[in-house]
Amino acid sequence: MNIVIVRWILSLGAIATLAVYLLLTFTSPNTHISSAVQDQSRSLNQSTIALVTPIPPVQLTPDEISIAKLGMQLFLDPNLSSNGRVSCESCHHIFSNGAEDIKVSKGVKGNGVRNSPTVFNIAHNSRFFWDGRASSLESQMDGPVHNPLEMNTNWQKISDYVASVSDYKVKFTKYFDGKINEANIKASLKSFMVALDTPDAPFDLYLDGNKSALPAAAQNGWKKFQDLGCIICHQGTNVGGNLFQKFGNVNSTGEQEKDLGRYNVTGVESDKGVFRVPSLRNVANTAPYFHDGRAQTLESAIVTMARVQLGRDLDATTILELTAFLNALTAPPPPILEELLP
Ligand code: HEC
Ligand code: HEC
Incomplete structure (x- = not known):
């Protein structure tokens, strides 16, 4: 084949690749998230991404x-x-x-x-x-x-x-x-x-159509959880539990980190400080927070998250509303326990 035509085809390919790359970069909702993290996110099952769905009832034979x-x-x-x-x-x-x-x-x-x-x-x-x-x-x-x-x-x-x-x-x-x-x-x-499983948290009832199950503050908190970008990482049925992300994604945690997280598993440099995003189901009941339990209260965990993961300082109302939303993820104890007791 004529060398000029070959070059022409190759450069067309390069332009197309660049166009796709630019499209992916600038239409991606997670522009704050490092590319290593994006690659991990992409390899996940798409159906678990960007959706929070209620915990279904457990039915056992x-x-x-x-x-x-x-x-x-x-x-x-x-x-x-x-x-x-x-x-x-x-x-x-x-x-x-x-x-x-x-x-x-x-x-x-x-x-x-x-x-x-x-x-x-x-x-x-x-x-x-x-x-x-x-x-x-x-x-x-x-x-x-x-x-x-x-x-x-x-x-x-x-x-x-x-x-x-x-x-x-x-x-x-x-x-x-x-x-x-x-x-x-x-x-x-x-x-x-x-x-x-713990179905029937107020937030699940709300997702199922019972709008009054979620107090106004929690509804505002749910909106801010999405608008601020918490949902980029905490999503799926468990509002987390299915992605890896760096702890200190935008700003450093400000601590000398001893636990290198996912790096201990993969040995890949960019995995230093990367952890599995935890589920936020019943999170109001599971203090202290983070992999080493460094945060004593839910409010302080929320403030840290906004600062290190999103580069945001939250005002007092937003902290209250996000807390109200996370409180609405608290469900009654697993109903199955009643059935399993001797
Ligand atoms: C000494 C305390 C301790 C005991 C005993 C223990 N666990 Fe755990 N479990 C942990 C800790 C700490 C982690 C997190 C460890 C990590 O991330 O490296 C964990 C993680 C888990 C997880 C994963 C949770 C998640 O969301 O990733 C499951 C499931 C679990 N344990 C079940 C069990 C079972 C089943 C047993 C008994 C066979 C058990 N554990 C015994 C402390 C314990
Ligand atoms: C870039 C991804 C990312 C974003 C955005 C993000 N988180 Fe997190 N979140 C994580 C990771 C990773 C952890 C675990 C960090 C650790 O312990 O090493 C975590 C932990 C938490 C915890 C502690 C849970 C526990 O059981 O210890 C809470 C609460 C939390 N996030 C709430 C939020 C809120 C609220 C927002 C939005 C203001 C938010 N997160 C935004 C990735 C993210």
């Missing part, structure tokens, strides 16, 4: 209820840990907020480094842990089980223990053909955890 009950029994059992003193529930208080009220968790060997996230509504997160290192609940569970600072054990020891308890043996015979192993213990714990 009688068989599912029985397995979730077994999962709850395991979740509450401290004998799963190496010293017989730490259960999953030690750090995830299912009869209050699914989390803890201390800055960072304490396990078998004392202090951990991260704040315990709630296990409520966990089914609607697509990544788990503050650094998002697990993409399924099955792999997530390896974390606390093996972590020397948490339960400090392994699945073989847990299976041996479970097999030594006749009550568990009866139940595993009934639901898992008597196979007591890592996969089936994980399956029971998972059935329990994914049932811990």
Whole structure:
């Protein structure tokens, strides 16, 4: 082919690429967000983006209820840990907020480094842990089980223990053909955890069409949550839980950060300080805030977010309204707990 024509075709290609690039850059709503973060956002399932949808009601069959009950029994059992003193529930208080009220968790060997996230509504997160290192609940569970600072054990020891308890043996015979192993213990714990949804927050009732369910201040807060851009990061059914973003996206947090977040998982320079965006469901009940529990109050977490993520200083009314909105994400406790109690 004539070299001039080839050059012409190549430069047309370059112009087209540039045009698409410019279009994407300037029509993108998240102009504040670094390009690394945008790439991560793009790879997500588009249907989870830019929408906040109500938590659907949980409906379990009688068989599912029985397995979730077994999962709850395991979740509450401290004998799963190496010293017989730490259960999953030690750090995830299912009869209050699914989390803890201390800055960072304490396990078998004392202090951990991260704040315990709630296990409520966990089914609607697509990544788990503050650094998002697990993409399924099955792999997530390896974390606390093996972590020397948490339960400090392994699945073989847990299976041996479970097999030594006749009550568990009866139940595993009934639901898992008597196979007591890592996969089936994980399956029971998972059935329990994914049932811990909290539907019917005032905000969900509002989304479902009951406009009076949301006080005026909270309605203003919801509008500002969108207008300011909180929703760019906190979105989906869980108002978070499905994106990675830098903590200190626009302004530095002003602290010497010890936890490098996602960088510990990927080793990629631009992942330093990147964390999974947490869900804001029931957030008014889960102080302290951030991966290391550094913020004691919801108001201070909101002020920090506006400053470091969006480069904004909020006026007093906006802080009140955003707080009212986040309060409206507080739902009654997981309805399933009533059904699962012995
Ligand atoms: C010693 C306290 C402790 C114990 C015990 C513990 N966890 Fe956790 N859990 C945490 C902390 C802290 C995190 C966050 C860790 C991180 O991000 O690195 C976490 C994270 C999680 C998450 C992910 C939440 C999210 O939104 O990403 C789930 C699910 C979970 N734990 C379930 C369990 C189960 C099941 C058990 C028992 C097998 C358990 N935990 C035992 C403290 C604990
Ligand atoms: C650029 C993305 C981004 C934007 C915009 C953003 N957030 Fe966040 N948000 C995060 C990340 C990431 C974290 C976790 C930071 C950490 O702990 O390392 C977080 C944490 C929080 C927390 C603490 C939750 C908890 O359980 O600890 C609250 C509350 C919060 N954000 C509210 C808001 C509000 C309100 C706005 C708007 C004013 C906002 N966020 C804007 C990414 C964002």
